[in-house]
Amino acid sequence: MRGLQDLQILVRTAERGSVSAAARELGVSPAVASLAIKRLEDELGCVLCLRSTRSLRLTQHGERFVAHARQMLASYQQALAELHPQAAPLREVLHLSMPSDFGRNLALGWLDDFQRAHPHVQLRLSLSDRLADMYREPVDLAIRFGLPPDSNLVALPLAECRRVLCAAPSYLARHGAPGCPQALAEHNCLCFTVGERLHNRWRFWRDGGEWVQQVAGDRSADDADVVRRWAVAGHGLVYKSQLDLAPDLAAGRLLRVCPEWQGEPAPLYLLCADRRQLSPTVRQLREFLRERCLALLAGRAATDSMADKQG
Template sequence: MKIRNLHDLELFVRAAELGSLSAAARQLDLSPALASAGLKRLEGELGVPLMLRSTRSLRLTGEGERLLPAARLALDGLRDATEEIATGRQVVRDHLQISLPSDLGRNHILGWLDEFQARWPEVSFRLQFSDRLADVYRQPVDLAIRYGSPPDSGLVALPLYAANRRILCAAPTYLAAHGAPASPADLAGHNCLRFRLGDELHDQWRFTRGADELRIDVAGNRACDDGDAVRRWAIAGRGIAYKSGLDIAADLAAGRLVRLCPDWQGEPVPLALLCADRRQLSPTVVLLRDHLRERCEALAGHSSD
């Protein structure tokens, strides 16, 4: 069944974003009766309910959640195409809800997004910080930036820095007081700063050197579910950390942290931009992917200069 009225589709998108059909009607200069009729007409054409409404609340049905990103893309694409034709210039306009990892997000990606908005001021962001993988199907998130391979093979993963690995590191103050491990096997004698993701405590650290592989069970007096906190503990000399190379690239370059056991490689943790559907790969998302990939490569190169 085809959607015959784009105004009904725009009403649906506005109501979903505002959480209110009446607020969407006011923005579009419609009466409540016309707005209600437009939504009912759209639901009738599709043959499914899109929103569950009461006098005080509105929420999307499963079908509404699936329609919303595609509806946004369709309306944005139509608006941008007509403006490009009228003005003869490229238009980049979007509203992106992005989930960021706590450490890299706060200390680097925030600044990279500022640069992107300076170039494309009609792009807006809504951000959330979490080291847990966002549910891009159910949560109000368009994109998620995450380390490691996504557990859901149905997700679309755009590589940002595939060569990223974990690095064993500590502050000069910690090493002055406790010495440096000669190999990962010596970590049993050190205070290790561990990261917790959900119910899983990352207390087994893996290393390779050629054909050799080590899996070391580590212990310590601190653990946290926030990667930024673990990095700050390490800089303060509280123990040894096993961190993403991107997270600590600037700290290594500045001497705040020292790489340990450099002849052993840490486990790979590729960084990727994740979304639920390839239809979400709008021109804005592709531009953002290219910008972030360029910045990640520059950051990684900075630590090896």
């Protein structure tokens, strides 16, 4: 279908910022790719790309049309999957944004497995603790802890989890373990920032009551992975999602502190701007990530249960 191929060429050109790069990936010549874009422009009656010998950028018409072109291609793949559920391989390019710690230390390995199972799926990753603007930035999906402030985004649950208070054995050997959240005022607490906000008010619950503790420390970072690494190195206490800390807890690099106090909820969501983006690829990726998260948390729960029995 020539029209679909033209749309695919346009979308890939917008993603790569180059007709030649898009042509190489799709296995066509640059001349064929240029002709496809010209054909679309003639059909639509407007300029989609401004090109020079060294650069390419989308016009305002182009930016709007590419967003619709992605949805049309996703709808076509979904139709194929419904007609031939066993025969149609997943084929899609997904731009995925996720938190730094979760992305580097958990999701990268999981996504390797996903792409081995679906070799025609291409992923473009952005690792940042800043929530991407999904209406202005070239991001299809975002993985984030907590519900987004923008209620217009579609939020698909991946895992229910909470923050846990932890420290390295070396830190606890030097400073002892706080017996309650109030004692955190006497400890070095490692905080991270998102935007301009420093997360230094840690919330805990016990027996139906809530306690909010203002904490301070000699280190903070805008990368939560850095904060976790500081904690593993013995520099202070960390208060993060149990998903992020599960491998370190299982290996004994970190130990739970004040386990009788419940940390604040930190549910993990897969976000997109429009339900029409929920293609077969996105749905299978969501289910794949959900299963991996649940398995990790189940392993952590088993470890906690054994630790309680030994204690």
